[in-house]
Amino acid sequence: MNELSVPRPNNLDAYFMPFTDNKYFKGQPRLLARAEGMHYYTPEGKEILDGTAGLWCSNAGHGRREIIEAIQKQAEILDFAPTFQLGHPIAFEAAARVADLTPDGLDRVFFTNSGSESADTALKIALAYQRARGQAQRVRLVGRERGYHGVGFGGMSVGGIGGNRKQFGAMLPYVDHLPSTHLPGENAFSKGQPAHGAYLANELERLVALHGDTIAAVMVEPVAGSTGVLVPPVGYLERLRELCTKHGILLIYDEVITGFGRIGNHFGAERFGVIPDIMTMAKGLTNAAVPMGAVAVSNEIYDTIVDGTSAGIEFFHGYTYSGHPLAAAAAIAAIDIHVRDDLAGRVRSIEPYWEEASHSMRSAPNVIDIRNYGLTAGIELKSRDGKPGERAMQIFHRCFDDGLLVRVTGDIIALSPPLIIEKSHVDRIFTTLADAIHKEAA
Secondary structure: OOOOOOOOOOOOOOOOOOOOOHHHHHHOOOOOOEEEEOEEEOOOOOEEEEOOHHHHOOOOOEOOHHHHHHHHHHHHHOOOOOOOOOOOHHHHHHHHHHHHHOOOOOOEEEEEOOHHHHHHHHHHHHHHHHHHOOOOOOOEEEEEOOOOOOOOHHHHHHOOOHHHHOOOOOOOOOEEEEOOOOOHHHHOOOOOOOOOOHHHHHHHHHHHHHHOOOEEEEEEOOOEOOOOOEOOOOOHHHHHHHHHHHHOOEEEEEOOOOOOOOOOOOOHHHHHOOOOOEEEEOHHHOOOOOOOEEEEEOHHHHHHHHHOOOOOOOOOOOOOOOOOHHHHHHHHHHHHHHHHOOHHHHHHHHHHHHHHHHHHHHHOOOEEEEEEEOOEEEEEEOOEOOEOOHHHHHHHHHHHHOOEEOEEEOOEEEEOOOOOOOHHHHHHHHHHHHHHHHHOOO
């Protein structure tokens, strides 16, 4: 056993693994035991280049000493304190630090423990706001096909991934969906925002005509990550914002993936220049060192809900661990790194190199589309007859065995490395991936 080795677990049976083929994995486990910088390490000490920032979340790279020390220090001072009718100083400090980064006017921050909880919280806030302003008939929520908003019943209902819903029967009532913006016939191999598809936002007019003034909110991702890096067409978000404002509908951005520098600004709202009414976040908020999510809302929404209640609790929602002291400490330290090291600026500087490297995969066998934005890329592959997803999964396994971690969703390879990436890492990612695609060409 070398100095990087960590013992393998003796028993894999007890852990019911999430979003995993448990039978396959426990027969052929691939384990990550340690992480530092741009790399994971297996229990045997083999180096794995992280091409996905874990699950889109370790934006500042792994093992950041500032975050580790902040968590350790906070654990010694205050391990836990409730935030129902009480407070602790570091939660307020963390909220203020988040508000410093969010777009002007989105200055009120509600803490959760994950992106899924953030999505459900945002939807509840939207409903509470509409009721507080005298629009209690607005109970309908609108999502988008191929959207992902976590796995709570609210986010799953508004989300548009069939595979995530089919096991669980009925979702929330009063939910409708806009069409996906993915138009491969018109936009295949686009670099950055595709040219065609802004008109798809006009489908909201059709839903308004159908449902009248019963729509409370529309929730979308600025860039849909989990369904394979679907970038909004030029003008799409602008038109969606215009229509939401016109019809008294709140616009919610799910920025769990696009937040904290991933696409070259603090948030996607800044990059696209289109500001929502509510914004969810998680992942990069703490650099994934401690689970934490948050929802930023406009001052007008906060004031309407709070001032609309004469006395007592204004919003009947929250979590035991909302604003957890250790998570708050991790968030402050992560935001310090994000700002000090200008991680968003690093993305903008390397984005052209990343884009060209991504699109160099166009000549690889079975590649039918490539999409990129900021430091993300989706490499879409032709599916094998009768075996959707098999090709990409085999490439995922081959890449791991060759020292590279990628993500797969269906037959799409999704890439989202830590924002500290260097050009040498970019080269290694796409060289390893190209080799794996060629070897799985049959």
